[in-house]
Structures are given as structure tokens and as C-alpha cells.
Amino acid sequence: MRRRHRKERERWFFKLPLLGSFMDISRHFIVSCIFAWVLYPFVGLASLWVIFGGVLIDFDHYLYTLFRFQRWSIGYSYYYHKYFRREYSHYEPDILHIFHTWEGFLLMFVLAFFSLPFFFILQGMILHILMDFIILFKYDLMEVRALSLLGWLRRRDYL
Numbered sequence: 542m543r544r545r546h547r548k549e550r551e552r553w554f555f556k557l558p559l560l561g562s563f564m565d566i567s568r569h570f571i572v573s574c575i576f577a578w579v580l581y582p583f584v585g586l587a588s589l590w591v592i593f594g595g596v597l598i599d600f601d602h603y604l605y606t607l608f609r610f611q612r613w614s615i616g617y618s619y620y621y622h623k624y625f626r627r628e629y630s631h632y633e634p635d636i637l638h639i640f641h642t643w644e645g646f647l648l649m650f651v652l653a654f655f656s657l658p659f660f661f662i663l664q665g666m667i668l669h670i671l672m673d674f675i676i677l678f679k680y681d682l683m684e685v686r687a688l689s690l691l692g693w694l695r696r697r698d699y700l
């Protein structure tokens with residue numbers, strides 16, 4: 542049974558290059574731009590914050606390689622997430638992308654009450670996480686990233 546599970550996992554890993562090109566940051570940029578374009582007639586230039594939130598949430602990836610490997614290079618971070626991490630031998634589940642957790646969204650949700658830019662940044666982040674989730678669900682990859690900061694801390698005995 543265990544063996545079968547491992548084999549299944551290997552099988553969907555072959556599909557990961559596909560996933561890589563879809564989750565590429567340029568896709569987030571394009572979809573965020575479309576969303577901002579739809580909002581523009583209603584809210585004006587404030588819609589640009591949607592692009593800001595929808596793209597820069599992936600700064601999380603940089604923070605991860607910075608703290609996990611003490612690597613400052615943006616190029617390394619990109620390479621790590623796009624290729625290196627997807628190799629079976631280097632795969633690591635449950636990584637922490639802090640603004641992709643519900644606590645990160647809660648923080649932005651609270652800030653959104655006090656500031657209009659944060660309100661639109663949050664809209665961009667919601668669009669972004671929906672795109673991420675569609676792909677993670679599709680390829681049964683929900684385990685790749687922590688959904689909760691508290692849960693992640695608890696699993697490592699920090700709490």
C-alpha cells in the first residue's frame with residue numbers, strides 16, 4: 542500500500558513542469574492586470590493596488606529561500622522554486638509562505654478596514670491564492686505549503 546502511494550506520487554511529479562509554467566509569476570501578473578482593468582472604470586487608479594497585491598504576495602518565495610537557506614539571491618529563489626524544489630529528491634512539503642497563510646490574509650483583512658490601498662491589495666491577494674489553489678487542487682499538491690502559520694509553528698514545536 543505504501544509502495545503504491547509512493548509510485549502515485551512519482552507519477553504526478555512528472556506533471557510538475559506544467560505546473561511550473563502555470564504558476565509562473567507572469568501568469569499572476571497578467572491575470573492581476575486583467576482584474577485591475579475590469580475594476581478601473583469603477584475605482585480609478587486605486588485598481589493598480591490589485592496588481593501590487595496579486596504579484597508581490599509571491600515575495601513570500603524570496604523570504605523562504607532567504608530564511609531557509611540564507612541565500613540573498615533572487616535568482617536562486619526563482620530557480621529553487623521553479624526547478625530545484627520540484628525534483629523528487631529535493632522535495633520538501635509544508636513550506637512556509639507567510640502571506641499565503643490564512644493569518645497573512647487575516648492581517649491584510651484587518652488592515653483593509655483602515656486603508657483603501659490595503660483593501661485592493663487584499664483583492665489582488667485573493668485572486669492570487671485562488672489561482673494557486675486551483676492548481677494545487679488539480680495536481681493534489683495541497684501539502685506543499687502550510688495553510689496556517691500557527692499550524693506550521695506547532696508542527697515544528699515552536700508553539
Ligand SMILES: [Zn+2]
Nearest residue numbers: 599641669673
Ligand atoms: Zn503564490
